[in-house]
Amino acid sequence: MSSGIYIHIPFCSRKCDYCDFFSFKASSSYVDKYIDALLDEINSGKHQALSFDSIYIGGGTPSCIDASYINRILSRLYARYNLNSPEITIELNPETITCEKLQIYKESGVNRISLGVQSFASKNLEALGRHRMVDLNSLWPVIFSIFTNVSIDLMYGIPKQTLQNLREDLRSIPENIKHVSCYCLSIEPGTQLYKKSCNLNLPNDDLLLSMQETIINFLGIKDIYRYEISNYARPSFESRHNLHYWQYDNYLGFGAGAVSTISGERMENTKSMLKYLSRNYVESAYSLSENEQINEYVMLALRLIKGLDLSAFQRRFSKEKVNELLQRISDNNKFFYLKDNFAALNSQGLNLSNTIVSNLFL
Numbered sequence: 001m002s003s004g005i006y007i008h009i010p011f012c013s014r015k016c017d018y019c020d021f022f023s024f025k026a027s028s029s030y031v032d033k034y035i036d037a038l039l040d041e042i043n044s045g046k047h048q049a050l051s052f053d054s055i056y057i058g059g060g061t062p063s064c065i066d067a068s069y070i071n072r073i074l075s076r077l078y079a080r081y082n083l084n085s086p087e088i089t090i091e092l093n094p095e096t097i098t099c100e101k102l103q104i105y106k107e108s109g110v111n112r113i114s115l116g117v118q119s120f121a122s123k124n125l126e127a128l129g130r131h132r133m134v135d136l137n138s139l140w141p142v143i144f145s146i147f148t149n150v151s152i153d154l155m156y157g158i159p160k161q162t163l164q165n166l167r168e169d170l171r172s173i174p175e176n177i178k179h180v181s182c183y184c185l186s187i188e189p190g191t192q193l194y195k196k197s198c199n200l201n202l203p204n205d206d207l208l209l210s211m212q213e214t215i216i217n218f219l220g221i222k223d224i225y226r227y228e229i230s231n232y233a234r235p236s237f238e239s240r241h242n243l244h245y246w247q248y249d250n251y252l253g254f255g256a257g258a259v260s261t262i263s264g265e266r267m268e269n270t271k272s273m274l275k276y277l278s279r280n281y282v283e284s285a286y287s288l289s290e291n292e293q294i295n296e297y298v299m300l301a302l303r304l305i306k307g308l309d310l311s312a313f314q315r316r317f318s319k320e321k322v323n324e325l326l327q328r329i330s331d332n333n334k335f336f337y338l339k340d341n342f343a344a345l346n347s348q349g350l351n352l353s354n355t356i357v358s359n360l361f362l
């Protein structure tokens with residue numbers, strides 16, 4: 001079974017108003033020290049016996065640092081780990097893209113890019129506290145001349161957004177995009193948007209549902225199908241890395257704030273830069289109980305449209321646990337369907353997934 005590697009680059013050019021990720025404004029002196037600490041962490045990493053078929057460089061905005069750092073990180077991973085034809089993704093912000101950077105990524109082994117578009121409309125970007133100084137239409141030819149496997153992140157449920165406005169965003173997606181992640185804006189405590197949340201004029205629940213249906217239908221017509229609650233892909237362009245999370249496979253995380261889970265053993269890295277730079281990488285390490293693993297497995301696998309693979313679940317846990325799960329599913333049967341040994345949420349269940357899935361917890 002293959003596993004994934006995640007690399008966290010916590011730097012951004014500026015902080016967006018809705019962002020609650022572990023990220024902050026980059027300063028060049030910090031970046032250099034951080035990458036040195038990250039390379040040391042990779043060097044001291046264990047689990048060389050595992051085989052990895054995906055690397056995901058996320059953040060933050062990995063493209064806001066010099067591309068030579070990405071080259072060094074990937075070289076170190078190749079030297080240290082058993083990489084099996086990996087899908088290598090890097091997250092990019094349109095403002096920080098140059099042709100030269102894209103070339104260096106490609107030469108370093110990157111074969112998939114994920115572009116944080118969020119919206120094509122400047123009104124929406126302003127509402128999110130993001131600003132776009134580049135013309136995306138001039139960037140696409142550069143991007144597609146270097147990469148074919150391109151994903152974009154879009155957001156909906158933006159303050160004052162209308163269905164018409166969402167349709168315009170969807171129509172602006174270039175034809176050759178292979179993957180779209182479409183997230184509903186969530187206002188998290190501690191963010192700038194949260195402080196303004198009383199006056200935001202957010203779309204109501206009915207409009208949000210219509211927006212989601214519009215996204216599913218629009219992308220479906222383009223042969224970009226929904227394979228996870230918030231993710232859509234052309235056939236065989238699903239994110240290999242994210243599938244590892246949803247299928248509860250092993251993954252290693254490097255960088256401040258990164259998390260690893262290997263065979264039920266979890267390790268969470270520190271979010272303190274000072275600790276990270278002094279090589280005190282790990283904040284906590286603990287074993288997940290069997291019930292905790294089962295609950296996480298169910299919660300993640302039911303995000304997939306094809307659902308939870310009951311045979312894989314049985315191999316990992318036991319026949320008794322499958323029977324217990326099937327009993328809980330049958331108690332909530334109007335939200336599920338069973339097909340080809342998979343248990344999946346139906347469309348009603350997907351709309352209420354948080355509540356329904358928590359009914360299945362042990």
Ligand code: SF4
Binds near residue numbers: 014018023061
């Ligand atoms: S670019 Fe992404 S990670 Fe950086 S501040 Fe904006 S939302 Fe957060």
